[in-house]
Amino acid sequence: MRETRGHPMRLKPHEFWQVLDAPGTHASGPGTFYAAGYPATLPDGRQLLLPIRPLPGQDGRAVASLIINQASFEVEDALADIMAAQWRELAPEVVVGVPTLGLPLANGVARRLGHTRIVPLGTSRKFWYTQELSEPISSITSPGKDKTIYLDPRMVPLIEGRRVLLVDDVVSTGTSLAAVLRLLAKAGITPMGIAVAMEQGIRWHSVLPEPDRVQAAVRSPLLESAGKAFLQAAT
Structure with a gap:
């Protein structure tokens, strides 16, 4: 099991979707723990940290959220x-x-x-x-x-x-x-x-x-x- 690198817990809600991080800034993949953000990876390796949203009535299931009109x-x-x-x-x-x-x-x-x-x-x-x-x-x-x-x-x-x-x-x-x-x-x-x-x-x-x-x-x-x-x- 691996923990995510970086500090997603420090991001305030309005700070998501604003920055593209360098490749490898955040760990990802099976076995990785995600505390408050999931790093979606672009084809060139840059990463976009997305907030995790628990799904209503889905017994602990959640998705990474992208609200494009709030993005930079x-x-x-x-x-x-x-x-x-x-x-x-x-x-x-x-x-x-x-x-x-x-x-x-x-x-x-x-x-x-x-x-x-x-x-x-x-x-x-x-x-x-x-x-x-x-x-x-x-x-x-x-x-x-x-x-x-x-x-x-x-x-x-x-x-x-x-x-x-x-x-x-x-x-x-x-x-x-x-x-x-x-x-x-x-x-x-x-x-x-x-x-x-x-x-x-x-x-x-x-x-x-x-x-x-x-x-x-x-x-x-x-x-x-x-x-x-x-x-x-x-x-």
Whole structure:
């Protein structure tokens, strides 16, 4: 068993998501104890320390949290750089952003791909939206607060027959992205791929069709309580 290097306990809640640490600053991997933060590792080895959030009603299970609109611009830019690079060779023609936290990342990815705009989905119904282009959606971070997600009918011509890249912030259980895919299917759209900033565990593999079409900038495992710290869960 190894303890994490560094001093995550000294970080105040508002100090997470602000700094990219040098490679090897924090220990990670099976058998590592995480006291107050999990170090997600970028492809170049830099580490982003994320706060650990116990899951309600999950008997000691927890996840590492990423709230991108609270992150520094440095962190947001680094994640958008990676996400765009992962898909550039496949030449997406339009980026569709998932609200709420997927939208700033969608903007960043689209700009890096040379696009002039994104197609944003919405959870606030405008009077010209239709029920036919809507789908119920729920989120692990907002339990008990189910919403409806909409595709603006005026945006449909922008994505019909195009190579669509779907962008969201995090995939965890896969239920919210599955709802988005059902919504897009109502418009006859099947995305070429899904770009996310972070994968939380692998539970979503059994929920999303063709999980190999998902690419993430960073990954984090499902965690479980180990006294005053957390360990990587076995499953």
